[in-house]
Amino acid sequence: MSINADERGGVPPWGPTVVASVSRKDAVGIEIRRAIILGRLKPGDKLTETQLATSLGVSRPTVREALNQLTREGLIVQEPYRGLRVADVTKEQIRDIAVARVGLDMLAIDAILADQTGRRMQIVEEGWEQFERYAFHPDPVVQHEAHLAFHRQIWAASENYLLLKLWPVTEAHITLAIAEDQTARDDPERAHRVHADLMVAIRTKDRDTIEAAFVAHTLTSAEELITLLGGEETQ
Structure with a gap:
């Protein structure tokens, strides 16, 4: 792994991030996320401070801080006598995350639709304009970040305090699922198409239409992912 930004096709506003613009801890966290997204670190892989510090050229305390943050978010888990490892993703977790996301997405949509000014x-x-700009970026990590940024923008538009506090943990679980998704099918055209369908529904401003679109977008995609992974739990 490298802690330098990949500048192919331009660097989007959310990342990859040049080290000088963030703390060393955050830079390490970015690179670990990147390795997970690209499949270089897989569910269940063990992580050690010494190995990461050596490969990234940073101190062990810096790596420890980054790993603690990723553990709080849920990307990494710590088990007694086994140390740290990349979190597993099971088919039950994929479904649970999808169901919860639909409910939270609709909470955001209700707030957006209630705004008579149109500002939200x-x-x-x-957010959609940003997604379209980077949806076909040659770097799959940038594609992933574009997807996350679009959904994050929907929640941010709601100005709901709880949603904003929940987003980092939600994002971590989405990252684990999407990392599996992109490993199983590297298809940015499909990703753009399903998000375009979602945006068309949002523009109708009809709640039932939007909810149906979120169900199709999130729950159906979750079931497709489970099928692509063979319907088996990740060990």
């Missing part, structure tokens, strides 16, 4: 909807539109 404009924030969603801006």
Whole structure:
């Protein structure tokens, strides 16, 4: 792994991040996330401070801080006598995350639709513009970040305090699922298509239409992912 940004196709506003612009701890966290997304670190892989510190050229305390943060988010788990490892993703977890996301997404949508000024909807539109800009970026990590940023923008547009606090943990679980998704099918055209369908529904401003679109987008995609992974739990 490297802690330098990959600048192919331009660097989007959310990352990859140049080391000088963030703390060393955050830079290490970015690179570990990147390794997970690209499949270089797989569910169940053990992580050691010494190995990561050597490969990234940083101190062990810096790595420890980054690992603690990723553990709080759920990307990494710590087990007695086994140490740290990349979190597993099971088919039950994929379904649970999808169901919870639909409910939380609709909580955001309700707040957006209640805004008579249209300001919150404009924030969603801006998020969509950013997604379209990077959806076909040659770097799959940037594609992943574009996807996350779009969904994050929907929650941010709601201005719901709880959603904003929940996002980092939700993002970590989405990352684990999408990392499996992109490993199983590297298809940015499909990713763009399903998000375009979702945006079309959001623009109708009809709650039932939007909810049906989120169900199709999230729950159906979850079941497709489980099928692509062979319907088996990740060990």
